[in-house]
Amino acid sequence: MTTVHQANFGGLRERKKARTRAAIREHALRLFREQGYESTTVEQIAAAAEVSPSTFFRYFPTKEDVVLRDDFDDRILEAFGRQPASLTPIAAIRAALREAIATLTPAEWEEFREASVLGLTVPEIRARTLDELSRTIDVMAGALAKRIGRTADDLTVRTYVGAVFGVMLSVLSPAAWGADVGEQTFQRMDEALALLESGLPL
The missing domain is CATH 1.10.357.10 (Tetracycline Repressor, domain 2)
Known part of the structure; x- marks a missing residue:
């Protein structure tokens, strides 16, 4: 039972990470479209996705990576x-x-x-x-x-x-x-x- 619980928890955690990553990218592309790439900051993207800038960098090492990856x-x-x-x-x-x-x-x-x-x-x-x-x-x-x-x-x-x-x-x-x-x-x-x-x- 413990193994099954751990597997389910691991799967849930991975799905949550995937949703967070997708949300960051979705908001980033929206902001790039609305106000331009150069004018958009990581802080603005993080705020729109309701995560911290440090969380952004855990998923995307740079602003360029949010487009490329x-x-x-x-x-x-x-x-x-x-x-x-x-x-x-x-x-x-x-x-x-x-x-x-x-x-x-x-x-x-x-x-x-x-x-x-x-x-x-x-x-x-x-x-x-x-x-x-x-x-x-x-x-x-x-x-x-x-x-x-x-x-x-x-x-x-x-x-x-x-x-x-x-x-x-x-x-x-x-x-x-x-x-x-x-x-x-x-x-x-x-x-x-x-x-x-x-x-x-x-």
Whole structure:
């Protein structure tokens, strides 16, 4: 009984943390929209989310992180891990993307769009984007290496992941999507990954 109680308590605590994190991010994006990124302070975000500034920093180390860090990458990685071994790595990535996208609510889509625009228009956030991209590539390389029985620093693994992310970035660039990121963007990304898998015939 004690073990069950502890498991339930742990689950409740994790859900509470997830709600707090989501509330902070929701209020931050609202304030950025209403008064601009530069004019919004961490103190204002914390007050709107009814948490202390120190609590804000427990969830997001910097103001930039509230834009850059969501759980979408985690959803993709979890879905990637569930794909059958019979799929090629790119096919598994495409399937994982489709699964993750299907979990997004309309409100989450709106947050995703706003964060994407901020990430490309606010200099401080753009400067951090490469760091976050490097971290995501490392994580994905680890997931792919586990899937195919290699190490995360294997040159083939790193090259493969680099090619996949290169395709994704080419579709997510402002020249490709303008001012909006939506389901059609990810449909185009899926098509681009299919081209990569086929050897990019010209």
